[in-house]
Amino acid sequence: MSKKAIIYVNQFFGQLGGEDTAGVGPSIHEGLIGPAMAYNAQLKDCDVTHTIICGDNYMGSNPEDAVAQILGFLENLEFDIFIAGPAFNAGRYGVACGTICKAVKDRFGVPVITSMNQENPGMEMFRKDIIIMKGGNIASKMRKDLAAVVKVANKMLAGEQVGPAAEEGYFPTGRRHQVFIEEDATTRFMRMLHARIAGEEFVSELIVPKLDRVPIAAPVKDLKQAKVALLTTGGIVPVDNPDRIQSASATRWGKYDITGMERLESGVFKTIHAGFDPAAANADPNVIMPIDVLRAMEKEGVFGSLHQYFYSTVGTGTTEKEASRMAKEILPLLQADNVDACIMVST
Amino acid sequence: MVKEIERAGIPIVHMCNIVPVSKTVGANRIVPTISIPYPLGDPATSREDQWKLRYHRVRVALEALATDVEEQTVFPV
Incomplete structure (x- = not known):
C-alpha cells in the first residue's frame, strides 16, 4: 500500500492570489494544488492526499490560531510525511513553513521537511528543529529545490537514515551522530592539525557557531x-x-x-x-x-x-x-x- | 540595519510584527506591531482607535529607548 503525504503552501503557491489574499486563514483541500502536483509525481510509493493553504500574513500575525486550526485539520487524517514549501527567500513564507513543520512534528511525530534559501530568516529560526533543505533565492528555482526535498523525503518514507547535512544538502541541525570510521582518533587529530597549520580545509565534528550579536547600546539619558x-x-x-x-x-x-x-x-x-x-x-x-x-x-x-x-x-x-x-x-x-x-x- | 546602527552606539528600537525574526536577527529593543501591511493602525477600526493604538505603541518604543536593558527585550504593549 502506498504511503501518504500532506503538503503545506502559502496563498500564492496555493493559487488563491498574491498579497491581496495574504491575510486568509488556513484551509485544507483534498487533492493536489500547486507544488503538491510535482510532489505527488516525484515521491516514491507515496500519494499526496491533501494540500493545506494559509496566507503568510495570517500565519505571521496569528501563529497560535493558525497552527491550532491546521493541527485540527490533521487530527483525523493518516499521513506518513508532512512537507512545506519550498519557501525560497520569502521571509514570511519561510517562517510559516518552519512554524507548521515543527508543530506537526511535535504533535504527530511524523517526518517533516521544507526548503529555504540561506538568507530566509526562517532558516536560522528552525534549522535545529527540522530538516530544511538548502534552496534557491527565487521561485524559478522551484524544480531544483523541490527535487532536493523529494530526494530526502523518499529516504524518510523508506525508513532510511538521512545522512549528514553537508552530504544531503540541508542546513546543519546542530545534532551529532555517532559513526565509526577506520582511522583512529590520534591519526585523525594529527591530520586535522596539520591541515589547520597548512591552511588547508578540514571538517571538525564540533562546529563553533558564528553569532553576530551587537552590544546593547546605552539608553538615552533624557x-x-x-x-x-x-x-x-x-x-x-x-x-x-x-x-x-x-x-x-x-x-x-x-x-x-x-x-x-x-x-x-x-x-x-x-x-x-x-x-x-x-x-x-x-x-x-x-x-x-x-x-x-x-x-x-x-x-x-x-x-x-x-x-x-x-x-x-x-x-x-x-x-x-x-x-x-x-x-x-x-x-x-x-x-x-x-x-x-x-x-x-x-x- | 538595526544592528549596524546599534553597533555605533545609537540606541534603536525595532517595531515589527514577527518578533521571533527580529530576535533571530539580533535586535535588542523590540516593540511588537499589529500586522505586516499596517503595523500601527488597523484600517478596519475607527480613526480614533488607530490613533490610540499608534500613540500607545510608539510611546512604548520611545520609552524603550530610555530604558536600560541587559538582554534582548520585547517590551509589553
Whole structure:
C-alpha cells in the first residue's frame, strides 16, 4: 500500500492570489494544488492526499490560531510525511513553513521537511528543529529545490537514515551522530592539525557557531532632550519614488524631509514595498511611519525632537549584506545630525 | 540595519510584527506591531482607535529607548 503525504503552501503557491489574499486563514483541500502536483509525481510509493493553504500574513500575525486550526485539520487524517514549501527567500513564507513543520512534528511525530534559501530568516529560526533543505533565492528555482526535498523525503518514507547535512544538502541541525570510521582518533587529530597549520580545509565534528550579536547600546539619558530619527523597511516614499528604490531586493534607500509636516499625507507619500498589500499604507502612510503621533508627543514634551528626515528602504528579499551596507551609508548622516536614538518600523 | 546602527552606539528600537525574526536577527529593543501591511493602525477600526493604538505603541518604543536593558527585550504593549 502506498504511503501518504500532506503538503503545506502559502496563498500564492496555493493559487488563491498574491498579497491581496495574504491575510486568509488556513484551509485544507483534498487533492493536489500547486507544488503538491510535482510532489505527488516525484515521491516514491507515496500519494499526496491533501494540500493545506494559509496566507503568510495570517500565519505571521496569528501563529497560535493558525497552527491550532491546521493541527485540527490533521487530527483525523493518516499521513506518513508532512512537507512545506519550498519557501525560497520569502521571509514570511519561510517562517510559516518552519512554524507548521515543527508543530506537526511535535504533535504527530511524523517526518517533516521544507526548503529555504540561506538568507530566509526562517532558516536560522528552525534549522535545529527540522530538516530544511538548502534552496534557491527565487521561485524559478522551484524544480531544483523541490527535487532536493523529494530526494530526502523518499529516504524518510523508506525508513532510511538521512545522512549528514553537508552530504544531503540541508542546513546543519546542530545534532551529532555517532559513526565509526577506520582511522583512529590520534591519526585523525594529527591530520586535522596539520591541515589547520597548512591552511588547508578540514571538517571538525564540533562546529563553533558564528553569532553576530551587537552590544546593547546605552539608553538615552533624557528622553525629553533626545533627537529621535524614524527609519523604515516598509518602503514609504514620496509618491514619485525619487530615489527609484526597488520594490523588492532593494539596494537603494532614501532620505526624506518632513519639516513642517504634522503627518504623512496620502497622495504625497505611499509605499512601494512589494511584499504586502499596500492599500492600508497608501490610504494612511502613518500606519507605517507614525509621524502624526510623534509630532503630538514632540509637542507634549514626551521626547525632545523628531529628526528632520526619515530614512526608508524596502525589506523584502533584501539580503543581510545589502541591508548592512545601506545602514552603514545612513549611519554617518545620523551621526552628523546628532541623532540620539532611532525607531525602525518594519513590515 | 538595526544592528549596524546599534553597533555605533545609537540606541534603536525595532517595531515589527514577527518578533521571533527580529530576535533571530539580533535586535535588542523590540516593540511588537499589529500586522505586516499596517503595523500601527488597523484600517478596519475607527480613526480614533488607530490613533490610540499608534500613540500607545510608539510611546512604548520611545520609552524603550530610555530604558536600560541587559538582554534582548520585547517590551509589553
